Amino acid sequence: MEPFDFVEVKVPAKAEYIGVVRLSISGIANRMGFTYEDIEDLKVAISEAITNAVKHAYKETGEGEITIGFGVYQDRLEIMVADHGGSFNLGEIKEDIGPYKQDDDIEELREGGFGLFLIDALMDKVEINSKYGVIVLMTKYLHETGVGQDGDQITTPQ
């Protein structure tokens, strides 16, 4: 299996914590060597996903937690945003994940107007798992130029 570091952050499902997560991602992305522009893109993308999760959590119960996972790889950063407080079972999430479809339970992203559109525009790959709550998995590669970025390599069995 490809080696990577995993960082998990859990915050209350409240809008005031979105800025805190932006600071986390800017720290991680900066350490990895992302450019200033890429870091700004990452900040917007993660905020869009968390804004969606906050709205979702609020609609359900008015409280709750959001879990954010950062997969730090040699060549890319994978970000998971889950609208529930449980920890990630990486294997399970990746098994069920796929490109977002029209019928997925992501109406908040659409209602929010440009949220999902921006995530899609700013990240290299976006997938949604809506089996247990909604999990947004998005990937940004360290070097935009070059080949082999179709992302299929992670599905190769060990």
Next chain:
Amino acid sequence: MNLSIDVTNNEGVSNVVLTGEVDAFTAPKLKDTLLPLTKEKGQVVEVDFQDVNYMDSTGLGVFISALKSTKEHESEMRLVHMQDRVYRLFKITGLTEIINIESTVQGGM
């Protein structure tokens, strides 16, 4: 990680100076301040973005609402001194076509 909003009014022009970040937390406050200003016929609302260092779709939503309100109430809105990074979001969402924006570095992206 906060947003301060300073409004000064003189002779039909409201100057709104924003400092900080516009996100899901601060956007409601911005909307509450901005929308009433657009409801006066003939009013010009100028929003200064010089010190806005972060904005996302929640901010775009506020300015779309404000634009709609200006059409409805025959007022006017312009966004000035916008930084590159923020301008880019208006650009990729196509909003530069419908909102009057002066960026500090026009069309860098």
